[in-house]
Amino acid sequence: MNGEPIVILLAEDDPAHAEIVRRNMEISRIANRLEHVEDGQDALDYLYRRNGYSDPSRSPRPGLILLDLRMPRVDGLEVLQAVKSDPELARIPVVVLTTSATEMDIAKAYEHHANSYLVKPVDFSQFTELLETLGYYWLAWNKSPH
Numbered sequence: 001m002n003g004e005p006i007v008i009l010l011a012e013d014d015p016a017h018a019e020i021v022r023r024n025m026e027i028s029r030i031a032n033r034l035e036h037v038e039d040g041q042d043a044l045d046y047l048y049r050r051n052g053y054s055d056p057s058r059s060p061r062p063g064l065i066l067l068d069l070r071m072p073r074v075d076g077l078e079v080l081q082a083v084k085s086d087p088e089l090a091r092i093p094v095v096v097l098t099t100s101a102t103e104m105d106i107a108k109a110y111e112h113h114a115n116s117y118l119v120k121p122v123d124f125s126q127f128t129e130l131l132e133t134l135g136y137y138w139l140a141w142n143k144s145p146h
Contacts, residue, residue: 044074077109099119
């Protein structure tokens with residue numbers, strides 16, 4: 001990690017999954033800031049700085065988006081499509097982190113230019129290991145343009 005603050009936007013409607021992500025990022029010291037939204041509409045509002053997220057200090061551009069597919073109000077695939085079709089947001093890596101392992105969901109996510117697709121393991125320790133590996137890959141080892 002470059003010593004720069006890392007903001008991760010977590011779009012996750014399951015409070016237990018969000019807490020696992022938050023705790024793992026905290027323990028691993030992966031993120032300087034984890035922003036959590038509970039549905040796709042809030043994710044879009046955050047990214048486009050609308051409604052309660054209009055203040056850039058409250059909604060800094062994330063260095064990574066962790067995106068669940070099955071969310072209320074706006075589906076994760078719709079969020080992904082909006083992000084990747086917007087020139088100002090398209091460079092932000094989007095990792096789909098979902099319970100769905102269906103080929104159709106995987107194909108659609110990559111058609112909409114997801115950077116990675118990960119299926120959440122049911123086992124807590126495997127989920128924790130997945131998040132640790134994910135954090136180090138995307139935020140420590142992976143190089144991206146600024």
